[in-house]
Amino acid sequence: MTSITIKRPDDWHLHLRDGEMLEGVIEHSAKDFARAIIMPNLVPPVVTTQDATAYRERIMKALPNGMNFTPLMTLYLTENTDPADVAAGHASGLITALKLYPAGATTNSDSGVTNFENVMPVLEKMAEIGMPLCVHGEVTSSDIDIFDREAVFIETVLDPLRQRVPELRVVMEHLTTKQGVDYVRSGGDNLGATITTHHLIINRNAILAGGIRPHYYCLPVAKREEHRLALRQAATSGDTSFFLGTDSAPHTDPLKLQACGCAGCFTSINTMSCLAHVFEEEGALDKLEDFASLNGPSFYGLEPNSETIELKKQQTPISFPERIETGAGSVTVFDPMYPLHWQVV
Ligand code: DOR
Numbered sequence: 001m002t003s004i005t006i007k008r009p010d011d012w013h014l015h016l017r018d019g020e021m022l023e024g025v026i027e028h029s030a031k032d033f034a035r036a037i038i039m040p041n042l043v044p045p046v047v048t049t050q051d052a053t054a055y056r057e058r059i060m061k062a063l064p065n066g067m068n069f070t071p072l073m074t075l076y077l078t079e080n081t082d083p084a085d086v087a088a089g090h091a092s093g094l095i096t097a098l099k100l101y102p103a104g105a106t107t108n109s110d111s112g113v114t115n116f117e118n119v120m121p122v123l124e125k126m127a128e129i130g131m132p133l134c135v136h137g138e139v140t141s142s143d144i145d146i147f148d149r150e151a152v153f154i155e156t157v158l159d160p161l162r163q164r165v166p167e168l169r170v171v172m173e174h175l176t177t178k179q180g181v182d183y184v185r186s187g188g189d190n191l192g193a194t195i196t197t198h199h200l201i202i203n204r205n206a207i208l209a210g211g212i213r214p215h216y217y218c219l220p221v222a223k224r225e226e227h228r229l230a231l232r233q234a235a236t237s238g239d240t241s242f243f244l245g246t247d248s249a250p251h252t253d254p255l256k257l258q259a260c261g262c263a264g265c266f267t268s269i270n271t272m273s274c275l276a277h278v279f280e281e282e283g284a285l286d287k288l289e290d291f292a293s294l295n296g297p298s299f300y301g302l303e304p305n306s307e308t309i310e311l312k313k314q315q316t317p318i319s320f321p322e323r324i325e326t327g328a329g330s331v332t333v334f335d336p337m338y339p340l341h342w343q344v345v
């Protein structure tokens with residue numbers, strides 16, 4: 001096959017940031033994606049409907065003229081989140097989901113949740129109104145090995161929480177383990193998961209073998225090969241529980257390349273080319289549309305996009321910039337470490 005046409009995809013987990021970084025990266029999402037779930041981990045975080053209204057306006061202002069892109073806004077769940085504000089934001093159509101960061105789990109997550117008892121009223125309200133909770137699924141205690149944090153989170157936090165509020169719709173964001181895949185497969189209709197582009201391509205060797213490569217460092221950190229293979233199997237299976245969330249998370253190069261570098265891979269620009277490569281390798285190009293364009297809207301109760309995009313396989317490798325320049329500084333583009341041939345035309 002040398003050409004494939006699919007419904008225009010959406011990105012169910014995206015960091016657009018703010019200010020000059022937002023201005024520098026937004027076109028790379030808007031080019032291929034119709035909609036995206038916008039992560040709220042700004043400094044300070046997007047915690048109220050009012051914050052989200054203002055952030056959405058800044059996003060729309062940064063969008064280049066003539067580009068079509070709908071940001072689906074989220075609120076950052078804190079122990080002070082007001083259930084009434086959440087319900088009003090959801091009812092108005094502005095707020096699509098809430099994002100749960102365990103305190104300290106990742107970039108700008110200091111305001112996250114420590115005591116789940118304090119957020120139960122919000123979660124119960126969300127269950128009642130059918131509003132999804134997007135979860136950064138890692139425990140944060142220092143005695144848990146970083147490679148085990150997702151599996152321990154499922155067992156000790158997520159499963160008890162879901163048993164307590166079974167009607168709550170939950171998206172496990174950026175799944176990275178076989179345990180996560182198995183849990184989502186057996187989790188019923190109220191549980192879905194996003195999988196990133198990079199976790200389908202790299203395992204932990206990319207970060208650590210033969211030298212330390214900060215541009216492959218993200219959270220949750222990439223795991224062993226067996227986990228990458230489980231993720232590829234899940235993403236290419238057509239199973240409606242799994243859908244694309246790039247977690248494209250731009251940081252400037254100086255912030256990545258330092259003694260304590262930031263977590264995040266910038267993938268919005270070449271995700272569709274990378275995915276076509278992965279799906280072709282798995283003999284599953286016919287499942288690319290499910291993963292990138294159909295399963296996400298179905299979980300979120302939205303219609304798929306009506307437009308389509310075409311990907312063509314070029315004989316000679318296509319090129320992406322090594323890095324993009326933004327007003328905030330340069331951002332290195334995720335390198336899959338092999339030539340890419342599939343191009344969105
Ligand atoms: O790698 C990551 N980067 N993982 C996250 O969960 C947050 C993100 C960011 O905001 O930089």
Ligand code: ZN
Nearest residue numbers: 015039247249
């Ligand atoms: Zn993220």
